[in-house]
Amino acid sequence: GAGVSQSPSNKVTEKGKDVELRCDPISGHTALYWYRQSLGQGLEFLIYFQGNSAPDKSGLPSDRFSAERTGGSVSTLTIQRTQQEDSAVYLCASSLVSSGGRTDTQYFGPGTRLTVL
Amino acid sequence: QQQVKQSPQSLIVQKGGISIINCAYENTAFDYFPWYQQFPGKGPALLIAIRPDVSEKKEGRFTISFNKSAKQFSLHIMDSQPGDSATYFCAAVSYKYIFGTGTRLKVLA
Numbered sequence: 001g002a003g004v005s006q007s008p009s010n011k012v013t014e015k016g017k018d019v020e021l022r023c024d025p026i027s028g029h030t031a032l033y034w035y036r037q038s039l040g041q042g043l044e045f046l047i048y049f050q051g052n053s054a055p056d057k058s059g060l061p062s063d064r065f066s067a068e069r070t071g072g073s074v075s076t077l078t079i080q081r082t083q084q085e086d087s088a089v090y091l092c093a094s095s096l097v098s099s100g101g102r103t104d105t106q107y108f109g110p111g112t113r114l115t116v117l
Numbered sequence: 118q119q120q121v122k123q124s125p126q127s128l129i130v131q132k133g134g135i136s137i138i139n140c141a142y143e144n145t146a147f148d149y150f151p152w153y154q155q156f157p158g159k160g161p162a163l164l165i166a167i168r169p170d171v172s173e174k175k176e177g178r179f180t181i182s183f184n185k186s187a188k189q190f191s192l193h194i195m196d197s198q199p200g201d202s203a204t205y206f207c208a209a210v211s212y213k214y215i216f217g218t219g220t221r222l223k224v225l226a
Contacts, residue, residue: 004160033214042218043161043206056213091160105151106214108160 002026004109006092012115013082021077021112025094032075033106034067035091043091049075050097082116089113121209123217130224136194138220140207143188147209150183152192155204155219164205165192197224 005024013019025032034046045059049069060066064082069075079086093106122141130136140150151166167174167181167190174181180193194201202224207217 040221043216045213045216048213093160105163105166108153108162110158110160 004092004094004107006090006109006112008112009110010113010115012117014117015084016081018078018080019082019114021079021090021114023075023077023092023094023109025073025075025092026107027073029094029096029107030072031095031097031104032069033093033095034075034077035093036061036088037091037111038088046077046090079114082114084116087114087116121207121215121217123207123220125220126218127221128223130197130222132197132199132224132226134197134224136197136201136222136224137191138205138207138222139189139191140209140217141187141189142209142215144209144211144215145188146211147215149210150181150190151208151210152179152181153206153208153216155206161206194222197222199224199226 004026007022011019030051032049036044036046047054047060047067048056051072052069064080067077089111091108091111093108095106096104124139149168152164153161154164155161165176165179165181167183169185172183178195183190202222205220208214
């Protein structure tokens with residue numbers, strides 16, 4: 001079956017430009033997460049969606065970062081006025097939310113490698 | 118406290134040896150402890166997971182040992198193979214995932 005897909009797989013942009021990264025979660029998964037992974041580093045949580053709402057955006061590093069989710073499915077992470085320190089792999093994950101609100105196994109996409117020149 | 122402390126940061130093991138990666142947590146609300154394996158250029162993939170009602174779970178060469186009182190859990194890879202060379206992340210989960218910082222494992226042929 002189809003897993004989590006992300007596009008583009010690679011994005012090279014110039015400093016100051018805006019970028020949009022897309023995530024298609026597994027069908028039926030109500031929870032969606034964005035993470036950032038810098039070279040050789042761990043997973044930095046950015047934002048969590050439950051349906052179309054984002055109850056936890058605590059990881060967004062600045063107001064240049066925003067995300068939305070529509071139709072309880074596709075999500076877009078937008079970075080405005082990109083900086084060189086935004087260069088990283090941006091990972092999306094999705095999961096079911098089991099009864100009682102506990103989250104289930106997260107399934108990750110392959111990531112988008114963003115390079116800001 | 119929401120941190121999960123993972124060690125070591127990197128690990129080199131001979132083929133056939135045992136790889137051991139440790140994680141410790143503080144928040145007793147966590148009730149699910151997965152391990153993820155990540156190969157270069159790929160997203161993390163679930164390897165094995167445990168809930169705190171058992172002390173050990175084994176799947177093939179991979180075993181999680183869980184010590185609830187000490188708030189620690191570990192991943193053991195028996196008969197380590199070069200194909201196991203990857204980065205491993207532990208996580209502790211309640212309503213959200215808290216990931217460890219990762220361990221880069223290299224298994225020498």
